[in-house]
Amino acid sequence: NVSQLSRTTYDFIVVGGGTAGAVVASRLSENLNFKVLLIEAGSSNVGVTKSLVPGLFRDLQKSIYDWNYTTVPGTGIANRTLDYPRGHILGGTSSINGMAYTRGSRDDYDRWAQVTGDPGWSWDSISPYFFKNEKFLNSVYDGNSGLTPVSDPSAHGFNGSMFTGLPVNAMTIDQRVIQVTQELPSIFPFLKDINSGTPLGVGWNQASIGNGSRSSSATAYLSIAATSRVNLDVLVNTKVTRVFGTLNSFNFVQVADSETILKANKEIILSAGCINTPHILLNSGIGDETELTALNISKILHIPSVGKNLTDQPKVSVQYSVNSNGFWDTINTNTTLQAMAMSLWSQNGTGPYASPFSNFLAWSRLPDDSPVISEFGDPSPGPNAPHIELFPVSASSSATEPGLVGSMAAILLSPKSRGSVTLNPEDPSGPPAVDLGFYTSDFDMSAMVYAIKLAQQFYSAKAFNGYILQQLSPPPNSTVDELKAYIRTSTTTVYHGVTSASMSAKGASYGVTDPDLRVKGANGLRIVDASVIPFIPAAHIQAPVYAVAERASDLIKATWS
Numbered sequence: 001n002v003s004q005l006s007r008t009t010y011d012f013i014v015v016g017g018g019t020a021g022a023v024v025a026s027r028l029s030e031n032l033n034f035k036v037l038l039i040e041a042g043s044s045n046v047g048v049t050k051s052l053v054p055g056l057f058r059d060l061q062k063s064i065y066d067w068n069y070t071t072v073p074g075t076g077i078a079n080r081t082l083d084y085p086r087g088h089i090l091g092g093t094s095s096i097n098g099m100a101y102t103r104g105s106r107d108d109y110d111r112w113a114q115v116t117g118d119p120g121w122s123w124d125s126i127s128p129y130f131f132k133n134e135k136f137l138n139s140v141y142d143g144n145s146g147l148t149p150v151s152d153p154s155a156h157g158f159n160g161s162m163f164t165g166l167p168v169n170a171m172t173i174d175q176r177v178i179q180v181t182q183e184l185p186s187i188f189p190f191l192k193d194i195n196s197g198t199p200l201g202v203g204w205n206q207a208s209i210g211n212g213s214r215s216s217s218a219t220a221y222l223s224i225a226a227t228s229r230v231n232l233d234v235l236v237n238t239k240v241t242r243v244f245g246t247l248n249s250f251n252f253v254q255v256a257d258s259e260t261i262l263k264a265n266k267e268i269i270l271s272a273g274c275i276n277t278p279h280i281l282l283n284s285g286i287g288d289e290t291e292l293t294a295l296n297i298s299k300i301l302h303i304p305s306v307g308k309n310l311t312d313q314p315k316v317s318v319q320y321s322v323n324s325n326g327f328w329d330t331i332n333t334n335t336t337l338q339a340m341a342m343s344l345w346s347q348n349g350t351g352p353y354a355s356p357f358s359n360f361l362a363w364s365r366l367p368d369d370s371p372v373i374s375e376f377g378d379p380s381p382g383p384n385a386p387h388i389e390l391f392p393v394s395a396s397s398s399a400t401e402p403g404l405v406g407s408m409a410a411i412l413l414s415p416k417s418r419g420s421v422t423l424n425p426e427d428p429s430g431p432p433a434v435d436l437g438f439y440t441s442d443f444d445m446s447a448m449v450y451a452i453k454l455a456q457q458f459y460s461a462k463a464f465n466g467y468i469l470q471q472l473s474p475p476p477n478s479t480v481d482e483l484k485a486y487i488r489t490s491t492t493t494v495y496h497g498v499t500s501a502s503m504s505a506k507g508a509s510y511g512v513t514d515p516d517l518r519v520k521g522a523n524g525l526r527i528v529d530a531s532v533i534p535f536i537p538a539a540h541i542q543a544p545v546y547a548v549a550e551r552a553s554d555l556i557k558a559t560w561s
């Protein structure tokens with residue numbers, strides 16, 4: 001609580017104790033001369049058991065641990081709205097996410113370096129930060145099929161902060177997935193390690209789970225730092241409403257429901273995530289001047305890119321009836337099994353609840369001679385980067401429709417479409433308008449049609465004979481137009497929003513921060529979270545965010561040491 005703080009002036013104030021913010025606060029407070037304040041709008045993660053149990057991660061959505069955003073109706077998705085969860089708890093979205101831990105391709109980061117003019121963002125430069133983030137655990141897989149999940153040890157850190165590892169529970173289709181890589185190696189080659197920098201093929205999933213429990217930025221970076229360092233204060237249940245100061249020294253923070261103004265002598269670091277960081281900036285008068293004026297917000301800095309270019313990856317599911325109960329559906333439909341799973345997890349972190357949603361991820365590129373690329377161009381950063389991700393799940397894509405169903409999620413990793421975060425004119429300080437812009441680019445729609453066909457190819461391998469009975473949705477033999485209609489009416493998202501306050505090259509006429517993540521034109525204000533990512537990587541986003549936060553911490557320390 002603000003009134004309990006022993007001081008109101010710090011060296012650094014980190015706004016948002018989420019994935020990135022917890023890392024930055026923890027790393028900065030390693031220097032005992034720095035007084036650091038971390039402000040989180042949500043509650044503490046301590047005692048929130050559901051956040052620790054991997055198999056219960058969906059229960060955190062639409063709870064008090066979620067900001068509960070909803071997108072605006074999307075023209076490309078049949079005017080539907082989508083839920084847009086964001087973590088409202090220490091650890092932020094890393095405390096509620098699906099825990100897949102993937103870095104993307106080396107080409108993704110080399111493009112970041114190229115567009116920002118900073119070689120420090122290249123794959124070779126940022127890789128040490130991936131290693132610094134992770135403590136890869138050798139886990140034991142419980143399958144009796146003779147399979148052993150594999151990874152490449154040279155691609156991993158073993159002494160970092162956050163637990164990562166391979167699957168521990170055998171799932172119904174594991175053996176068949178491996179058979180697909182043997183049967184169709186030219187389309188679905190086996191990939192030894194999904195985090196090697198060249199993620200093309202089918203590999204064992206890696207997740208931010210250790211000893212059966214979720215590892216979040218709060219459990220990994222804050223639990224020890226916050227309790228043992230007198231130079232780090234953590235405020236929870238405290239919402240920052242705006243930041244202000246002079247352009248030479250942007251160093252004051254205002255919070256809701258308090259008269260107290262907090263001051264950062266050195267820097268304010270905004271880590272409120274891809275929706276709330278632009279929301280705070282806009283409410284602070286940093287954004288497009290015309291749009292701010294229309295909302296009666298005094299312009300402090302004209303930066304038109306604030307809230308623009310929001311990028312996310314659309315997801316569609318292909319569903320099948322299958323002849324045996326899948327791993328998750330068996331549990332999701334049976335309360336006795338659920339109680340047993342919880343009991344096993346509570347005793348020693350084992351059992352089905354110690355698992356993420358899928359044991360495999362598959363990545364693929366559109367062929368070089370694809371008509372989709374010749375017609376619309378190639379938005380991917382290079383030949384090592386997949387356009388499509390598939391993850392096969394031995395369950396329905398929706399926990400609310402369980403049964404004898406298997407599904408394949410098809411994700412477009414390299415969308416061309418862009419959305420936005422804008423203030424609600426009726427209530428600028430209330431929830432912003434989140435527009436994902438899905439399928440406003442024709443590339444995305446055509447690439448998603450290809451992705452569905454790729455998913456069908458996967459499950460039509462002989463390896464699935466005797467398991468897959470019938471394609472349920474989209475209807476088998478759908479025409480391209482029917483597939484497009486299915487895509488529009490069933491697309492959801494993987495919640496990987498980035499780029500809403502992007503970094504760009506020094507002196508660039510677009511972008512919000514310089515490559516060192518300082519807001520252009522405002523001394524003392526930095527952004528460190530998913531918003532600054534200049535192009536979405538072919539990845540689930542937490543590992544990239546962790547690497548950004550680790551590097552940013554070093555940049556900030558170097559500035560002030």
Ligand SMILES: Cc1cc2nc3c(=O)[nH]c(=O)nc-3n(C[C@H](O)[C@H](O)[C@H](O)COP(=O)(O)OP(=O)(O)OC[C@H]3O[C@@H](n4cnc5c(N)ncnc54)[C@H](O)[C@@H]3O)c2cc1C
Pocket residue numbers: 015016017018019020021039040041042061084085086087088089090091092093094096097098099100101102238239240241271272273274276277280494495496497528529530531539540541542543545
């Ligand atoms: C349901 C779901 C599943 C996902 N699954 C995966 C997955 O399996 N793998 C993966 O890699 N990624 C996944 N993601 C995405 C990934 O977790 C996020 O992209 C990433 O964690 C974002 O990190 P961040 O630091 O930018 O923001 P966050 O982690 O969201 O941190 C922002 C923090 O700031 C706080 N905050 C916001 N506004 C204020 C304010 N005004 N005042 C004070 N505090 C504030 C928030 O409460 C939050 O704690 C998933 C996301 C969701 C929603």
